[in-house]
Amino acid sequence: MPGRSSKSIGVENSLSKPIYVIGHRNPDTDSICSAIAYAHLKTALGEHTVPARAGKINAETKYVLDVFGVQPPELILDLYPRAKDVMHENTIAIHPWNTLRKLGQLIKEHNLKSIPVVESDKSLVGIVTVSDLAERYVNELGMQDLRETGVDYAGILQCLGGTLVCGGELSKRIEGHVKIAASRTQTMAKVIQPDDIVLVGDRTSAQLACIEIGVACLIVTGDFAVAPEVVRAARTAGTYIIKAPQDTYTCGRLINQSIPVRKIMKTNVTSFKPDDMVSDIKNSIIRTGYRNYPVVQAGKLVGLIDRDRLIVPERDQIILVDHNERSQAVDGIEEAKIVEIVDHHRLGGLETSEPIFIRHEPVGSTATIVANMHWHRNVAIPQKLAGLLLAAIISDTVLFKSPTATAKDHDTANKLAQIAGLSIQDFGMAMLKAGSVIDKLTPADIVATDLKEFQIGEYYVAISQISVMDPESVLQQQSQIEAALQAICIKEQYNMAILLVTGILDEATYLMFYGQPSGLIATAFGPGRSDGSWFLPGVMSRKKQVVPPLIDAVRRL
Template sequence: MSKPIYIIGHRNPDTDSICSAIAYAHLKQALGEHVIPARAGKINAETKYVLDLLGIKPPALILDMYPRAKDVMREHSITIHPWNTLRELGQLIKQYSVKSIPVVEADGSLVGMVTVGDLAERYVNELGMQDLRETGVDYAGILRCLNGTLICGGDLTCRLEGRVKIAASRTQTMGKVIKPGDIVLVGNRTNVQLTCIEAGIACLIITGGFEVAPEVEAAARAAGTYIIRAPYDTYTCGRLINQSIPVGKVMKANVTAFKPDDMVADMKEIIIRTGYRNYPVVQNGRMVGLIDRDRLIVPDRNQIILVDHNERSQAVDGIEETKIVEIIDHHRLGGMETSEPIFIKHEPVGSTATIVANMHWHRNVPLPADIAGLLLAAILSDTVLFKSPTATDKDRDAAYKLAAIAGLDIQDFGMAMLKAGSVIDKLTPGDIVASDLKEFQIGEYYVAISQISVMDQKDVLQQQAQLKAAMQAICEKEQYNMAILLITGILDEATYLLHYGQPARVVTIAFGEPCPDGTWYLPGVMSRKKQVVPPLIDAARRL
């Protein structure tokens, strides 16, 4: 299956951002596209109330989109076991045209890497027949390499400890050549076979596929000698035995490996320094994938659809490493650049959810009750029950259609949802300042504007000193010029504005002189994007 496309809203997500991502993913999935809804931050109390009420799981949390090892690795890679033979290794290399293969135990735990170079080095260093005492070869490995048949013998996991010899001389001189514990290759020469067994060899390999005489088999069983019948000629068997060495004897045990969540940017430095062709990806000691160095040079970028925002400053970290394929939004254009033309659905309505709902209807995709409830909640949240000046007739029309599908009363549902989101008892001043925070470039200044909607602003204003300290902290941490907190009253339809940073004159030019307590009281102001950001932009120009 191809990599999914992530549908994600802005950082510090609000209800519209979360619900629109889920609902747009529903539309895309219904049209047969492989998409996953996601979120770029913690879910607030209002959104949690909505999701819990409708029985919908929160979307996946993605804190950044920087490519990681798991994004560029091959999940299904070829592996080999340390007890497999060099012959089996060579067959895998030829079959799959690979240059290196991870070595794993039966449970998948990584123990090493073996390369074409390791295999070639073994053959270059090979001088005549092998002394198998040094190689760890067992009878099972020889059987596999020779495609042989075990005529008699015991435990196949026993290792061979003698030298490999070919019975090419006359019977009279065999006793001078053959030593106890050797492995002897011989054709259909019964007398030689018996002489070798009498000399105390460990294993007799009958080449050419010849049948074993009954007296030879009887002598071997009496002496405890293994007999293997091989279908190849003596010369070929001699070469194949040298390939019966286990991979574990030639592999590199000290492997440079990565974890699935390691960032590609960090990995590149290690890869340049080490220079291997392939790198295993390991989780809890077990191999889960393989990274090809060549593929890492130009990795496939994650594809992403932005909902409820279009400014880089508000997007998930690492968005510059992704490929933006769509934008669904209702805010001002924020200068986002893409590498190629993309689909954009951008309308001056009160909520992204209004756009998503109409896209369902336009494409004749039915809306189930729970998805309709999500979209309704997003519209009511963003328009503050249609009290915000951003609310349009399109929002109202969509909301009433969605309410009918979801079986919800707009007023009751909307007030319950807004009340759930206005409870601040468990919020610290830092939580309040981070609530629904969006970044804006206003003139030459970088400004963080947060907004929290409550039933009564007095509970928040009592913490003014602590809130100013939290605003100062966020400015210093994120290097903002200014931080603004909007405390919006749902019932009295007014906003108190708190400010920290410079130049303070921008706020004064936009909204006049502050109140004696240092706040700005803005009656009728409910919308950040329509009633706060535009005056600030105009003030910055005048300043």
């Protein structure tokens, strides 16, 4: 019958999980481009890696990606284990119109405790368990009144493995009782009623008598042939005839298994979505106590969670680029397995469960390290990738005006510019100009630009940095910016939030802050301006020229 296959439903297996190469939260151009480039290197070396990002792409990075026609990396906002990380994707399911016999076969074949029930389009409609099936057999007493069970002729045919000799629509529901024609022909009328289903052997007279009574269906057991006169009589009366290969007793038992699954399934199903966090799932499982739980996406079955798999979910494998501090990493980093770190910042105290590969150099950009790792391993850098790496070096060194820039950065940038076919000065100015446009940024956007968290002594400090052609365009919003700094301190529970407004052309930085201790900034950088901000001539680097004085100031305080 169309649309009513008895085959179990399977969900395709997915590929093995990749290793994610990811930069810090509030990513900058170096963080994004280095993740893309390092994933390229690892893939070329035979590893399954995917570049990722931990936040929104800023204007400068968007410009760079657009110039080279490269898509942004995959967005990962956290690494907390989710339902999709612990579910079985190759899930056995059954249709609600399949029979209890089919259900029993699946349970035995696959050693299952429960099976989701789905429609043809994989929409979840229920779940059925071994205990549901056992309860049905315990409650089974003799031959069944099939009127309330929803059994149709297709179900009986399927269970018996029989042949339809004559009859109409197989989807027609059965309305009578199941009887056995074991008595004499003249006394059958007292036992058998119209619309019954009658099991009968190789007895032509009994078969004809049943048709005359008006039974709905004759099931001829033992695989006996049906006489032509019986077939003619049945067609005239509209009686179904099914020839079954089993004996009468076995046929009686199998008919009781022709009841559709929908009659015993539970429709109030505890299910989860693929992105539900494992921590929340555990609470629900403790509360409900089932063995298996369906995972659904837009109402469709996509997997099944075995309660036992929640004990040790497989952890995501992560390569960190352009950072190594927990406070700057994507949320849930403690739930992942860090396998490598490639960075150019101070060591920030991340712990790993086992020794890992670390490439850590005092250069101006992570991209400098990644480019040289390509060359060291004899992996060619394509033209577009060379452009991305060059952009990252220019961004992090502010076109080599930052004191973090080294001879290695200069040398690497020159090689990359040659591969990319670019002028460092022209491309660099165009890129920095694109990133310095703040017309569409709110004060909240400005203070979130390239924000990094630091633990300085006992204080938790957020330091944002935005590079602009005209710092005055930001300074004019000082009161709104200070309010945004206050808001971020309250929301994230920082002791202090600092914004660095760096002028690309005049090579100086303006500092605004909110938080405690109130004397920290003055201790680090001397007296401020009358408007409550600080002018720091020659300061371009947060890493070398802002964080170290703050650390020294905390010690003095």
